[in-house]
Amino acid sequence: MMTRKKNAQSGERGSIIKHGDFLTWGICYPGPRPAANGSLGWQVIYREIAALDAWRCERFFYDRHWQDATGRLRGVDSGRPAGDCQILAVSLYYENDYFAVLAMLRDMGIPWRRSQRSAEFPLLLAGGPCASANPLPLQQVFDGFVVGEGEEVCRQLAEVYQRAAGRQAGREELLAEWAELASVYVPDYSRRPARRATVTDLDRYDGGAVFYGGESVFDDMFLLEIARGCGRGCGFCLAGSIYRPPRFRRRQGLLAAARRAVGVCSRVGLVGTAVADHPQLKDLIADLLTIGLESSPASLRADRVDGELAGLLRRCRLNTLTIAPEAGSPRLRAAINKGLDEEQILAAAEVAATAGFSRLRFYFMVGLPGEEEEDITAIVRLMAMVRRLTGRRTALVASVNPFVPKPFTQLAGAGMFPAGYYQRVKRRLAAELRRQAGCQLTAWPGTHHFFAQALLANGDEQVGEALLQAAAGRERGFGGLKRNLAAMGIDWQEYLSGRQSNRLGQIIDG
Numbered sequence: 255m256m257t258r259k260k261n262a263q264s265g266e267r268g269s270i271i272k273h274g275d276f277l278t279w280g281i282c283y284p285g286p287r288p289a290a291n292g293s294l295g296w297q298v299i300y301r302e303i304a305a306l307d308a309w310r311c312e313r314f315f316y317d318r319h320w321q322d323a324t325g326r327l328r329g330v331d332s333g334r335p336a337g338d339c340q341i342l343a344v345s346l347y348y349e350n351d352y353f354a355v356l357a358m359l360r361d362m363g364i365p366w367r368r369s370q371r372s373a374e375f376p377l378l379l380a381g382g383p384c385a386s387a388n389p390l391p392l393q394q395v396f397d398g399f400v401v402g403e404g405e406e407v408c409r410q411l412a413e414v415y416q417r418a419a420g421r422q423a424g425r426e427e428l429l430a431e432w433a434e435l436a437s438v439y440v441p442d443y444s445r446r447p448a449r450r451a452t453v454t455d456l457d458r459y460d461g462g463a464v465f466y467g468g469e470s471v472f473d474d475m476f477l478l479e480i481a482r483g484c485g486r487g488c489g490f491c492l493a494g495s496i497y498r499p500p501r502f503r504r505r506q507g508l509l510a511a512a513r514r515a516v517g518v519c520s521r522v523g524l525v526g527t528a529v530a531d532h533p534q535l536k537d538l539i540a541d542l543l544t545i546g547l548e549s550s551p552a553s554l555r556a557d558r559v560d561g562e563l564a565g566l567l568r569r570c571r572l573n574t575l576t577i578a579p580e581a582g583s584p585r586l587r588a589a590i591n592k593g594l595d596e597e598q599i600l601a602a603a604e605v606a607a608t609a610g611f612s613r614l615r616f617y618f619m620v621g622l623p624g625e626e627e628e629d630i631t632a633i634v635r636l637m638a639m640v641r642r643l644t645g646r647r648t649a650l651v652a653s654v655n656p657f658v659p660k661p662f663t664q665l666a667g668a669g670m671f672p673a674g675y676y677q678r679v680k681r682r683l684a685a686e687l688r689r690q691a692g693c694q695l696t697a698w699p700g701t702h703h704f705f706a707q708a709l710l711a712n713g714d715e716q717v718g719e720a721l722l723q724a725a726a727g728r729e730r731g732f733g734g735l736k737r738n739l740a741a742m743g744i745d746w747q748e749y750l751s752g753r754q755s756n757r758l759g760q761i762i763d764g
Contacts, residue, residue: 266291266468267518269331270300272310277416279303279311280329280339280376284354286317287330292471294479294525295382296345297464299408306409308416312339316358327361336362340415342376343408344396346384349710350703352392356725359395366722367394368441373425379411384711386450386496387661388758391710391718393441398432401762402451403482403497405459407437439761447763450496456482456503462511467518475550476515480508480538481526486555489590489664490580490619493527496662496764500527505534509541516545521570524551530558539566553578553617556594559602564609575606578617582632589624591664600639607644614640614650619657620679623668630679637691650693654683656704659750660711662764669750670708676701705746706732712749714757716742 281300283290290296290313304311312329314320314336322328326335336342342364344355356366359378365371368378380392381400389399400407411432418428433443437451453459456479463477481502484494512522522542529535529551539549548570554563556577567575579599581587587594606614618633637652644650656676659668680697687693698704709717709732717735720742724734739746758764 266465267514268297268463268465270304270311270464271331272304276310277308277412277419278334278339278341279309279412280314280336280342281311282314282316282336282342282344282355282358284316284344284351284358287315287319288469288471290315291463291465291469292477293345293347294463294477295347295404297477298459298479299343299345299381299404301460301464302405302409303412306412309412314342314358314362316354316361321361325361326363327358336364336376337374339376340419341379341411343379343381343400346380346382346392349384349707350731351384352710352721353725353730355392356395356722360725366725368397369394377415377425377428381408383492383496386762387492388711388713389439389441389761390715390757391713391721393715394718394722397429397440399439399448400451401437401439401448403453404451405453407435407451410435411438444761447759447761449763452498453482453501456501457507460511461503461508462514466515472521472523474519475521475523476512476519476547477523477525478508478512479503479525480535481528481532484527484531486528486531486593487591487664488580488593490622490657490660491527492660492663495660495664497527500531502532502534505538505541508538509545512542512547513545515547519547521548521550524549528555529553530555530563536563536566539563539570543569548572552576554602556602557598559605561605561609564605564611568609568611573611574613574615575602575611576615576617577602579636580617580619581622581629582618582634582636583629586622586625586629586632590622596636596639599636600643603640604643607648612647612649614644614648616640616650616652618652618654620654620683621657621671621676623657623665625671630682633683634686634690637687637693641691641693646692650691651696652683652687652693653696654680655698656701658704658708658711661758662762666712667751669747670705673701673705676704702732706735709735709746709749714749716744717749720744 300311303309312331377397379398380396381404385399386401414431429440429443433440436449439448461479466476483497483500485500553576580592684695687695720735720738723738736746
């Protein structure tokens with residue numbers, strides 16, 4: 255028996271509750287419930303697994319609210335412990351979440367190292383962009399990694415498990431069968447590189463959120479994936495490198511998914527790597543307005559912003575428009591293959607200001623390969639030109655973060671600047687943007703967060719061992735990683751030079 259449930263406590267819609275004897279697939283998010291509901295990827299897997307006759311899904315969040323009296327994390331849907339699941343799958347969106355993943359497993363009573371887990375424990379799977387880019391730092395932890403897009407692969411994994419359980423196959427036999435799947439990497443069992451899974455027809459799958467109307471970092475918003483992949487080829491972008499080719503969902507299917515939010519949410523968050531490239535974007539926004547739903551894209555390509563699009567978004571009562579030049583100078587934008595010139599950026603800003611947007615936000619990175627002082631000056635100069643176009647009626651925000659090299663991108667192995675460089679650039683930008691452009695700077699709180707991200711993104715098993723040692727000592731962040739690598743006689747900076755590219759090519763067919 256299966257029922258769809260509204261969570262009475264939170265007002266949340268979407269839970270699929272099955273009563274009876276089923277295999278259980280646990281889906282773990284290494285953060286609290288509001289953050290989880292603001293992420294769409296794991297919800298897609300929930301929907302696909304819950305639709306299988308033999309399986310039910312149980313959600314687990316890293317949140318003290320879901321601990322029992324003994325401190326063990328319990329499932330959100332039924333309150334069952336993680337140990338009751340046959341499979342536990344974790345979505346890895348950000349490298350810095352690895353510490354939270356380990357803390358979550360500890361609070362579930364599950365040993366970190368797969369070598370220490372007997373058959374009484376669930377099998378651990380990892381998916382998401384981090385798992386697809388570099389499994390090496392976590393291959394001591396996870397039994398398998400989904401490489402690429404998970405809708406079809408997770409169904410395959412569940413079906414293989416079900417058949418193996420039916421004949422009472424052992425753990426080793428099951429893992430060997432998982433390793434035969436084209437887009438799964440199983441440490442110690444895979445004999446060929448895993449091929450990235452790509453969903454060729456997105457319209458076969460519902461693009462809308464499963465969970466909505468409850469606690470979420472995006473209040474009163476229904477998430478809707480309208481596009482996947484990107485053909486722009488920006489040299490720094492992991493998502494654009496591993497999720498290819500660009501694909502767009504048809505308007506009719508998107509509208510059908512969005513209709514279930516009517517009367518529950520007032521806004522639709524348009525999700526995708528290249529939302530503005532959707533060929534029916536304007537028609538979709540207009541159609542959503544006709545059924546009482548306003549649209550909110552995360553950011554837009556400057557070369558896609560025109561008066562019609564800006565006007566539609568203002569009808570959606572959107573007050574902030576976000577554009578991502580990424581670099582201030584034309585030279586550096588060309589070097590990272592951003593494909594935007596100054597005229598396009600300024601034209602988009604002028605269109606937005608004319609349409610009545612009260613705030614314009616611009617994303618930039620610092621520490622890009624080949625960056626010079628003139629490139630920092632160019633950020634200030636660009637924002638000053640925007641200020642002259644918009645006048646004082648429009649608030650300007652420059653959101654600046656350090657560039658982090660990622661595997662399988664064009665800039666993999668590019669390295670990073672010394673920590674002091676970023677702090678000096680932040681101080682300079684804060685002063686000069688305020689003085690010359692009347693622009694607010696929002697910047698990174700601490701550089702070590704990004705060094706940890708870079709190290710985990712480009713690391714190997716030794717970095718994984720340093721991670722486990724740091725977590726065992728309740729150390730979180732770059733300091734613990736650096737200290738434990740140093741204890742092994744390893745210079746952490748070696749990992750930013752792309753030394754793992756050949757090794758990764760042996761396990762992932764990128």
